[in-house]
Amino acid sequence: MNKIASCINLPGGLLNRLSDIVGAAGLVTDPADMETYIAEQRGLFRGETPCVVQPATTPEVSQVVKACQDAGVAIVPQGGNTGLCGGAVASGEVILSLTRMSKIREVDPVNFTMTVDAGCVLANLQDVAEAHDRLFPLSLGAEGSCQIGGNLSTNAGGTAVIRYGNSRELTLGLEVVLPNGDIWDGLTGLRKNNTGYDLKHLFIGAEGTLGIITGAVVKLFPRPRVRSTAFIALRDLDDVLEVLGRARKASGDTVSGFELIPRICIDISIRHTEGNFEFLEGKHEWYALIEFESSEETLDLTSAMENFLASTYEEGLVVDATIAQSDSQREQFWFLREAMVLSQKPEGASIKNDVSVPISRVPQFIREANAAVAEIYPGTRPLAFGHVGDGNVHYNLSQPVGAEPQEFLDHWDEITGRVVAIALSMRGSFSAEHGIGKLKVHDLAAHKSPVELSMMRAIKTAFDPKGLMNPGKVL
Ligand SMILES: Cc1cc2nc3c(=O)[nH]c(=O)nc-3n(C[C@H](O)[C@H](O)[C@H](O)COP(=O)(O)OP(=O)(O)OC[C@H]3O[C@@H](n4cnc5c(N)ncnc54)[C@H](O)[C@@H]3O)c2cc1C
Structure with missing residues (x-):
């Protein structure tokens, strides 16, 4: 079958024009081949597109955009399609993938x-x-x-x-x-x-x-030449900021990573991702992964880490710790941290929040949000983890064990509404890292001030008066 002829919903002549611009290697119209471009990372959306265009150069991108503009056809730009808010999901628009531009x-x-x-x-x-x-x-x-x-x-x-x-x-x-x-x-x-x-x-x-x-x-x-990475157990969530502050001081401000990890995240990572295991004896409520890094090779970051851990241990802020003795051990620590993201899926339905608050308010935010969620849907399991060093908490909520997934998800708006309200009451953000995409368009409209919204709309109209560039996203 002629693949070009099989393509639907495009004004006459556009597909041939696109094919002339990018050549056969740059046009995907076979539904099976389009699957990776229309599937969405978290399964929240299902994309739909008449074709995926893959220009190989900037002039080709320009010609594709002009051709679509002339035909009044909207475009969804797409990179690796890993975004978590549905920003690269097409709803009938042409997908313009940058995959072939990799020089x-x-x-x-x-x-x-x-x-x-x-x-x-x-x-x-x-x-x-x-x-x-x-x-x-x-x-x-x-x-x-x-x-x-x-x-x-x-x-x-x-x-x-x-x-x-x-x-x-x-x-x-x-x-x-x-x-x-x-x-x-x-x-x-x-x-x-x-x-x-x-x-x-x-x-x-x-x-x-x-x-x-x-x-x-x-x-x-x-390029960093020396590094020291530790996995620590904290006495209490409230101590995390003191520990971070001490780490910055003790390392000559070379902290390059500081990830807060609750116990449940370790449990699910070990349960669902092969190759993860316990780094410390005993179980604790809160952990952190800390990394010092410097390009100055004479800097003894291992001693700095040891001294920092010894003093915080003596004062009871840190109750257990291990320092990576090799690159592979360091990678193991980070592997566990990364596994937390994907290990949530097998635990059932999950309600995700990507909020930030001023660093000084992180523990208070987690406590208030946990209390609010327990009140709305008892048994919900909070997974509050992330880059606490920048105030960003991935406040994800796994359904109670044995609960009906859909019944839990039916509380999505109520739960995220309360969580976001708590973050905003601390002058935080309702989307710290993953953006707005399709998923949070209503949140943006609800939480930005009229002045901000009108400035954003004016910018959009100035650049894209016909609304053909990734419509339905952000605004
Ligand atoms: C396991 C995992 C971990 C993650 N961790 C983090 C994290 O720690 N921090 C963080 O910030 N994010 C994180 N993310 C989300 C992150 O934003 C995206 O994964 C990544 O930045 C998006 O890149 P992408 O090429 O996949 O873009 P896509 O998903 O393809 O697109 C994302 C958005 O950008 C637009 N876009 C893509 N390319 C272009 C372009 N060339 N020009 C114009 N618009 C374009 C799309 O239209 C869409 O709106 C994570 C995602 C996953 C799956």
Whole structure:
């Protein structure tokens, strides 16, 4: 069967025009081949598209966008399709996948920058930086398949925000194809450039609603040469901030990771992911994974970690701890941390919150939210874990054991409403890390002020007056 002829719902001639632009290698219309582009990470949505277009260059992206504009057809930009809010889910629009744009355009170790295609897989960028004796510090569970364009479009944070900042802080320049097809070349590697509005920030975190990121200049850092990683048990949740503060001081402010982990997350990771096991004897309510990291090889971070643990242990803040003795042991610690995300699924229905509060309010937030959830749906199991060093708590809730999944999920709005209200009462955010996508459009409308919403709508209208760039997302 002619694959192009099998494609439905596109105005006459558009498919042939797209095929002329990207060639046979860049057009997917076979439903079986489209599956990976329409399946959604968490099974919350089911995508639908007439075709997936995969341009190989920025001019091709521009031509595809122009062709779709001329035909009045909307586009959903897609990277690795790992996002957690349905931002890359199509509802009949053409999917524009950046997968074939995966070139490293330039590495400038002296300028500590790297210029890359938007479709580069995050883990590849980390490897290339390392090969040049540099560090690209963005790191997250989906790094083997998410793309830098998707990371920037969601302003992804990851595990090292405490030290290096979010994707926004890691970006110096962008190349973007605008909704009218124009190409904006903003690929600068400058650290200082005060020449009016800093346009790149409009596209970072815009989740593809203002244009398609096709290239980026990202910051590199000296490659860490010494590291010390510890897995600790805390006396109490309330001690976590004191322990973090002590860790920063004791390490010369080299803390690059600080992950809060509740007992239940260890249980489910061991239960559902092969290769995980207990690192400490005995069971405790709260744990943390702490990492110190430095490029200065004479710095003795192991001694710093030992001293920090000895003093916090003496004072009773830390009740047990183990320091990784090898890279593979360190990887084991992080493997357990990453396993927490996927190990929630086999535990049944799960209600997820991705909130942030000022770091100083994290323990209070968890306690108040736990109490509220217990009142709404007794037996609910809170999994409050995450990058406590940046105030981001993944406040996920697993259904009570033996409960009817749908009955639990029926309380989604009530539960997330209360959890978000608690975070907002502390001047927190209802979506700290994963964005808005399709999932949180109503939350955005409910929680942003009228002034913020009107500024956001004005920006959207200025860039995309016809509303053809990732419609139904964010706003
Ligand atoms: C296991 C796991 C762990 C995660 N951990 C973290 C974490 O620690 N921190 C964190 O912040 N996030 C985390 N995430 C979510 C994270 O935001 C995404 O995985 C990732 O940043 C998205 O990249 P992607 O290429 O998959 O984008 P996609 O999912 O394809 O797209 C995400 C959004 O960006 C848009 N988009 C994609 N590419 C482009 C482009 N080139 N131009 C314009 N718009 C584009 C899409 O339209 C969509 O709105 C995690 C996800 C998973 C599955």
